[in-house]
Amino acid sequence: xxxxxxxxxxxxWLPFVANAQDLRALARLDVAASQIVDVRGGVEVTLALSxxxxxxxxxxDEPRRIILDFQELAWAxxxxxxxxxxxxxxxxxxxxxxxxxxRMVLExxxxxxxxxxxxxxxxxxxGAVITLRLARTNAAGFAQAVAARPPxxxxxxxxxxxxxxxxxxxxxxxxxxxxxxxxxxxxxxRDGLREADLMLTFAREVEEALIRQGGYxxxxxxxxxxxxxxxERVAIARAASADVFLSLHADAITVGEASGATVYTxxxxxxxxxxxxLAERKSREDVLLGADVTEKGDQVADILMDLARVEVTPRADxxxxxxxxxxxSTVGRLHKRPRLEAEFAVxxxxxxxxxxxxxxxxxxxRDLSDLQKPQWRAQVALGIVQALETxxxxxxxxxxxxxx
Numbered sequence: 001x002x003x004x005x006x007x008x009x010x011x012x013w014l015p016f017v018a019n020a021q022d023l024r025a026l027a028r029l030d031v032a033a034s035q036i037v038d039v040r041g042g043v044e045v046t047l048a049l050s051x052x053x054x055x056x057x058x059x060x061d062e063p064r065r066i067i068l069d070f071q072e073l074a075w076a077x078x079x080x081x082x083x084x085x086x087x088x089x090x091x092x093x094x095x096x097x098x099x100x101x102x103r104m105v106l107e108x109x110x111x112x113x114x115x116x117x118x119x120x121x122x123x124x125x126x127g128a129v130i131t132l133r134l135a136r137t138n139a140a141g142f143a144q145a146v147a148a149r150p151p152x153x154x155x156x157x158x159x160x161x162x163x164x165x166x167x168x169x170x171x172x173x174x175x176x177x178x179x180x181x182x183x184x185x186x187x188x189x190r191d192g193l194r195e196a197d198l199m200l201t202f203a204r205e206v207e208e209a210l211i212r213q214g215g216y217x218x219x220x221x222x223x224x225x226x227x228x229x230x231x232e233r234v235a236i237a238r239a240a241s242a243d244v245f246l247s248l249h250a251d252a253i254t255v256g257e258a259s260g261a262t263v264y265t266x267x268x269x270x271x272x273x274x275x276x277x278l279a280e281r282k283s284r285e286d287v288l289l290g291a292d293v294t295e296k297g298d299q300v301a302d303i304l305m306d307l308a309r310v311e312v313t314p315r316a317d318x319x320x321x322x323x324x325x326x327x328x329s330t331v332g333r334l335h336k337r338p339r340l341e342a343e344f345a346v347x348x349x350x351x352x353x354x355x356x357x358x359x360x361x362x363x364x365x366r367d368l369s370d371l372q373k374p375q376w377r378a379q380v381a382l383g384i385v386q387a388l389e390t391x392x393x394x395x396x397x398x399x400x401x402x403x404x
Contacts, residue, residue: 026074027051033129035084036092042112043088045132047104049073052121052128057114061146063288064108066134073102088112088134095184097227097290103184105289111142172217173392175210176237178247178346179203179220183227185289188252188362195362196225198371199248202359202381205374206248209381210388230286230345237352244319244388245354247346250371251278252363259364260335261327261380263320264356266313266348267341275342283345315398316353319391323355326387330379353395357384 033048047068058067080092090109097103115135121128137145179199181187187195203220210216219240221233228236237245253274270276324338335358347354359380360367370376 026072027053027070027128028074028076029078031078031082036086036089036106037084038086038088039133042115042136043086043134045106045130045134047130049128049130051126052119055119055130057117057132059114059142059145059148061143063284064111064142065288066106066108066112066114066132067290068104068106068130068132069097070102070104072100075102088136093184093289095186095227096225097184099226103227103290105184107288111137111139113137113141113145172215173243173388174217174219174240175244175246175388176219176221176240176242176352177203177206178233178237178245179222180247180249182222182225185227185285188250190252190362190368193362193368193372195250195252198250198362199359200225202371202377203248205377206246206381206384209378209385213385213389215392216388227289229290230282233346234349234354237349237354242349242352244391245347245349245352246384247344247354247356248359249356250359250362250367252361253277254363257364258335258361259367260333260338261331261360262335262338262340262358263323263327264340264342264344264347264358265316265320266344266354268343270342271337271340275340279342279344286345312349312351312353315395316347316355318394318398319353319387320355322387322391322394323357323384324387326385326390327380327383329386330383331376 028050030048030050034046036043036045053073054071056069058069059065060067075094075096078094080094083092088109089106091105091107093103093105093107095103112134114132116133117131119128119130179196179202181194181196181199183196185196187199189195200222207218207220210218219236219242221236222228233247234245255277256274258274264275270279320339324334327338328334344356347356359377360371362368362371
């Protein structure tokens with residue numbers, strides 16, 4: 001019960017703190033005064049904030065983790081490693097999560113439950129210190145703690161739909177570009193660069209190239225550094241009545257070597273171990289960082305989606321083939337096997353031809369260098385435009401053939 005008391009406190013201190021400090025300014029973490037350390041019987045987490053903010057605590061399983069949400073805490077310049085080392089917490093993730101919300105995820109090495117949690121506020125400065133005490137427990141005790149907290153989907157109110165005037169059907173091809181990762185999910189990181197940032201920049205460049213070409217309406221699944229769950233990215237494509245869904249990535253692999261652009265289509269059988277590893281890692285990260293997977297699929301709906309994919313799969317394959325040829329003509333150097341398959345969750349729209357493009361691999365020095373060059377990215381964007389031009393014509397011919 002003690003662990004839940006802070007939820008009540010959060011609603012009481014706001015008017016008081018407002019007199020001391022402007023809550024509209026972002027709170028910041030004082031790394032020097034913060035730490036995550038092992039203590040007798042568990043782990044202690046201390047977070048020193050420049051000002052008090054509303055916050056909450058979640059316990060989640062598979063994988064075991066403690067989640068802290070803040071409204072809103074700036075993580076700029078903060079490295080999780082600077083918070084210290086703990087045997088009980090094997091990894092820490094920090095970053096923006098949803099507009100107006102920041103998130104910290106403590107991935108647990110063993111079952112730990114929240115024993116005490118609270119915030120102390122300095123009345124003179126408005127600064128605050130959050131302290132958590134995590135106590136050791138067994139698997140059954142951890143499962144009980146998880147069951148006592150509501151599913152994540154119940155904690156986020158859906159945004160109020162903005163009334164929109166339906167766009168006139170101009171005949172343009174609707175392309176949804178999906179910059180991989182974002183927010184708390186930084187993706188691959190090398191030399192101070194984040195995959196999430198590189199792909200957002202590149203998505204905007206592809207968008208501009210398609211608009212200049214004409215005949216395309218482009219939608220981005222994210223336009224800023226925010227976390228968007230994989231299922232929500234698929235939903236965005238379907239809501240936009242997309243003709244094409246293109247997910248953009250630049251991963252890093254930890255085993256073996258990989259370089260050059262690679263185009264993936266959906267399959268429950270991966271082309272190779274590396275492809276399987278990439279797909280599994282993306283799904284795991286999505287769950288770890290906050291995607292809700294509590295809803296079970298409807299069997300009838302699953303069958304209908306499988307039937308829809310029978311028609312969409314060859315169209316996605318043709319799109320992937322066109323991308324390989326388009327990129328080969330403008331960039332030249334591709335992955336040794338540029339056409340691969342894996343079970344990427346983001347490609348599961350049943351009625352939208354969807355592909356995932358690894359623009360390059362940040363784990364490869366040459367690819368990483370190329371990804372930072374505007375001229376090289378422009379050539380990749382041109383290859384994508386050429387591929388879509390080819391695919392649109394071919395897809396229309398295929399549709400005409402089916403009607404006959």
